Amino acid sequence: MSAMETAPAAEGRTPLMTLAGVSQVFDTKAGPIHAVNQVDLSINPGEVLCLVGESGSGKTTAARMAAGLAKPTNGQVDFDGTDIWSMNRRDFSTFRRSVQYVHQDPYASLNPTRTVQQTLTAPLLKHGVVKGGKAAAARAAELLTKVDLTPPENFLTKYPHQLSGGQRQRASVARALTLDPKIIIADESTSMLDVSIRISVLAMLGRLRDDLGVGFLFITHDLAIAKYFGWHGKTAVMYLGRIVEFGPTPKIINAPTHPYTRALIDAIPEPDPDLTKTKGLGSLRSLEIPSLAHLPPGCSFHPRCPLFEGGLCDGVVPELVEIRSGQSAACHVVARDGADVLRPDPPAT
Amino acid sequence: MVTTTSPSAPRAVRGGQGKPLLSVRDFNVEYRTGAGTTVQAVRGVDLDLYPGESLALVGESGCGKTTFGLGLLRLLPRLGHASGKVTFNRGDGTEIDVLGLDGRDLRQFRWRDAAMVFQGAMNAFNPVLKIRAHMHDTMRAHTKATRKEIEDRAAELLRLVRLEPARVMDCYPHELSGGMRQRVLIAMSLLLEPEVLILDEPTTALDILTQRSIVDVLHEVRERLGFSMIFISHDLSLAAELADRVATMYAGRIVETGGVRDMFYKPRHPYTLGLIKAVPPIVGDLPDLESIPGGPPSLAALPPGCKFNPRCKYATEECKAEDPPLVPVSDQPGDGHEVACIHYKEVHLDRPAPNNELGTAS
Numbered sequence: 001m002s003a004m005e006t007a008p009a010a011e012g013r014t015p016l017m018t019l020a021g022v023s024q025v026f027d028t029k030a031g032p033i034h035a036v037n038q039v040d041l042s043i044n045p046g047e048v049l050c051l052v053g054e055s056g057s058g059k060t061t062a063a064r065m066a067a068g069l070a071k072p073t074n075g076q077v078d079f080d081g082t083d084i085w086s087m088n089r090r091d092f093s094t095f096r097r098s099v100q101y102v103h104q105d106p107y108a109s110l111n112p113t114r115t116v117q118q119t120l121t122a123p124l125l126k127h128g129v130v131k132g133g134k135a136a137a138a139r140a141a142e143l144l145t146k147v148d149l150t151p152p153e154n155f156l157t158k159y160p161h162q163l164s165g166g167q168r169q170r171a172s173v174a175r176a177l178t179l180d181p182k183i184i185i186a187d188e189s190t191s192m193l194d195v196s197i198r199i200s201v202l203a204m205l206g207r208l209r210d211d212l213g214v215g216f217l218f219i220t221h222d223l224a225i226a227k228y229f230g231w232h233g234k235t236a237v238m239y240l241g242r243i244v245e246f247g248p249t250p251k252i253i254n255a256p257t258h259p260y261t262r263a264l265i266d267a268i269p270e271p272d273p274d275l276t277k278t279k280g281l282g283s284l285r286s287l288e289i290p291s292l293a294h295l296p297p298g299c300s301f302h303p304r305c306p307l308f309e310g311g312l313c314d315g316v317v318p319e320l321v322e323i324r325s326g327q328s329a330a331c332h333v334v335a336r337d338g339a340d341v342l343r344p345d346p347p348a349t
Numbered sequence: 350m351v352t353t354t355s356p357s358a359p360r361a362v363r364g365g366q367g368k369p370l371l372s373v374r375d376f377n378v379e380y381r382t383g384a385g386t387t388v389q390a391v392r393g394v395d396l397d398l399y400p401g402e403s404l405a406l407v408g409e410s411g412c413g414k415t416t417f418g419l420g421l422l423r424l425l426p427r428l429g430h431a432s433g434k435v436t437f438n439r440g441d442g443t444e445i446d447v448l449g450l451d452g453r454d455l456r457q458f459r460w461r462d463a464a465m466v467f468q469g470a471m472n473a474f475n476p477v478l479k480i481r482a483h484m485h486d487t488m489r490a491h492t493k494a495t496r497k498e499i500e501d502r503a504a505e506l507l508r509l510v511r512l513e514p515a516r517v518m519d520c521y522p523h524e525l526s527g528g529m530r531q532r533v534l535i536a537m538s539l540l541l542e543p544e545v546l547i548l549d550e551p552t553t554a555l556d557i558l559t560q561r562s563i564v565d566v567l568h569e570v571r572e573r574l575g576f577s578m579i580f581i582s583h584d585l586s587l588a589a590e591l592a593d594r595v596a597t598m599y600a601g602r603i604v605e606t607g608g609v610r611d612m613f614y615k616p617r618h619p620y621t622l623g624l625i626k627a628v629p630p631i632v633g634d635l636p637d638l639e640s641i642p643g644g645p646p647s648l649a650a651l652p653p654g655c656k657f658n659p660r661c662k663y664a665t666e667e668c669k670a671e672d673p674p675l676v677p678v679s680d681q682p683g684d685g686h687e688v689a690c691i692h693y694k695e696v697h698l699d700r701p702a703p704n705n706e707l708g709t710a711s
């Protein structure tokens with residue numbers, strides 16, 4: 001089967017970026033591990049694709065391949081229809097400018113010895129986006145306004161350590177914007193921020209999406225945040241290196257079709273004392289996450305899955321197949337019986 | 350500096366039955382930050398914890414939650430100093446003045462009366478000792494229990510937190526997953542049957558399904574053993590899930606407290622309201638969220654009056670003049686619902702409770 005065939009449909013539009021059957025294998029002391037295993041994803045201009053999963057599921061590894069920071073062991077990453085690893089240097093450099101990576105830790109992208117102004121003007125001048133220091137400074141101020149660091153004069157002369165966590169993350173987004181990216185890869189970019197600051201940073205990112213048409217690969221372990229930021233986009237759920245469910249975000253959250261997604265949604269407490277009483281662990285068979293070095297055969301969720309059927313689930317790896325319109329899951333039982341088998345457990349009494 | 354509350358009027362968190370287990374009055378913690386300079390990380394906190402109660406302490410980072418917990422158990426770092434009055438009422442009727450304890454009495458208080466599970470489960474262990482050694486050391490330091498008694502007690506508690514004693518007793522801390530380590534810590538903290546357990550961010554940094562298992566374990570052990578709990582969390586959902594009562598902390602003070610349903614459905618402090626409006630729920634439609642502008646103030650430069658006034662959309666000139674005391678909510682009284690805001694009568698959450706017929710907190 002060609003990986004391209006299963007790439008989530010782009011609904012008529014040409015996706016800006018496609019990951020087709022990409023894998024990343026790391027050689028570790030415990031043997032080779034498939035941190036990312038045959039993943040297909042595509043991102044359309046101005047759209048949000050959320051990649052959610054628990055820590056270690058392979059989100060960052062997938063993101064680094066999408067950003068061209070790591071070369072896949074297998075599979076292909078296309079940008080604007082061209083395989084990025086067959087591009088000439090000039091095209092690859094254009095690609096790298098078009099796809100910007102924003103880390104969880106803003107310190108990783110902000111040089112501690114540079115002021116915000118220096119951080120922003122350096123790439124502007126180096127890549128000839130503007131000519132001359134004055135124009136660069138003006139553009140830097142404009143970028144700070146875009147990320148709500150206003151008035152810009154208050155921030156241009158600051159060093160990263162003089163900013164609060166939220167301000168630092170805004171500055172690193174401003175830096176990502178210097179080269180007019182078409183896609184921003186935001187890897188847990190708001191995870192270290194307090195709730196209230198997180199919402200205002202997300203609102204700012206939402207404006208970049210809506211006003212500048214920037215597409216997002218939005219990575220988070222927090223499904224509530226994926227829901228909030230990616231409501232009008234798509235969500236892919238990763239488990240142990242594979243995508244186990246994919247679909248429109250509201251469907252993933254409110255009508256999941258994979259037992260793992262169902263378990264996650266059911267487990268997360270709600271900020272509401274009555275509502276949270278309906279939450280629980282359901283009938284998960286085990287709490288332990290298998291090691292990537294010793295993946296269970298067949299569906300790697302089978303040792304924990306409440307729908308497990310011996311002979312069916314522990315044989316071959318299930319493929320991601322459409323369960324409902326636009327929504328696909330990689331589960332043998334759901335593929336056979338439909339998503340109704342996932343009806344939520346009655347709340348524990 | 351403007352004083353916070355007048356110590357003459359005791360305003361404690363009410364709600365439980367009988368005598369409070371832990372009673373805190375005008376509690377303050379200072380940190381020395383340089384030669385002759387200090388910051389006040391906790392300011393004038395009054396609080397009662399009743400037997401069997403579960404109290405959540407919520408607020409953004411830097412609000413003083415951890416400092417408060419450490420201060421209660423006399424575990425502050427060397428540069429921290431607690432003052433005020435903390436009374437622990439033992440089941441046998443003895444009243445203990447916690448801030449006056451020292452030596453053996455203090456060690457005894459710390460494990461037998463109250464215990465703490467610290468944030469970051471790894472640092473709480475000695476990496477070269479197996480779990481068995483941790484259990485034995487803890488018990489031997491405080492009791493005359495025999496080897497067999499210790500083994501039995503440890504096994505009983507490990508099973509209670511859903512761990513197989515045979516599997517974990519001979520493990521080194523690094524051989525356990527984060528969730529297992531956290532459960533071992535909960536079991537260890539309960540070895541000497543404390544009446545109060547303080548947990549600092551008990552699920553932070555754990556995976557979703559592991560977090561849920563810790564939450565379920567806490568529900569279970571509390572039901573079985575009946576201790577009281579103070580847990581510290583920046584995660585409001587965890588408070589909704591685990592607390593009977595909630596106290597919101599801001600810049601070192603408790604600015605609102607009440608039953609969990611009052612706090613989530615009828616918050617009356619603009620800060621509690623702001624926190625609630627900023628948390629996205631999981632189920633349901635796209636939530637309408639709002640953020641609180643700015644961040645908590647620096648302790649070294651607290652604003653005059655209500656410490657929240659620079660971020661508050663209800664603020665008026667009066668709010669800059671006076672730091673309001675914690676007073677009972679009078680226009681819509683809840684069970685022990687108290688708020689420190691001049692304009693609390695104007696503060697309402699325009700989001701209905703999903704289940705109004707349940708009434709207010711019981």
Ligand SMILES: Nc1ncnc2c1ncn2[C@@H]1O[C@H](COP(=O)(O)OP(=O)(O)O)[C@@H](O)[C@H]1O
Nearest residue numbers: 026028035054055056057058059060061062292
């Ligand atoms: N450079 C590397 N060498 C070896 N293993 C790695 C490397 N980078 C990541 N891994 C492993 O790959 C898996 C996926 O990691 P990661 O992509 O960081 O997951 P996530 O971002 O979802 O937490 C983890 O088990 C991690 O330990």
Ligand SMILES: Nc1ncnc2c1ncn2[C@@H]1O[C@H](COP(=O)(O)OP(=O)(O)O)[C@@H](O)[C@H]1O
Nearest residue numbers: 380390409410411412413414415416417426648
């Ligand atoms: N050892 C210390 N010395 C000086 N200040 C401290 C120390 N520990 C904490 N603080 C300060 O006390 C305040 C409260 O901190 P903390 O209790 O950790 O808050 P929280 O747990 O709510 O995040 C913060 O402003 C913090 O910087």
Ligand code: SF4
Nearest residue numbers: 655658661668690691
């Ligand atoms: S007292 Fe004033 S500033 Fe403080 S929370 Fe109430 S309205 Fe806001």
Ligand SMILES: [Mg+2]
Nearest residue numbers: 059060061188
């Ligand atoms: Mg990651």
Ligand SMILES: [Mg+2]
Nearest residue numbers: 414415416549
């Ligand atoms: Mg803390």
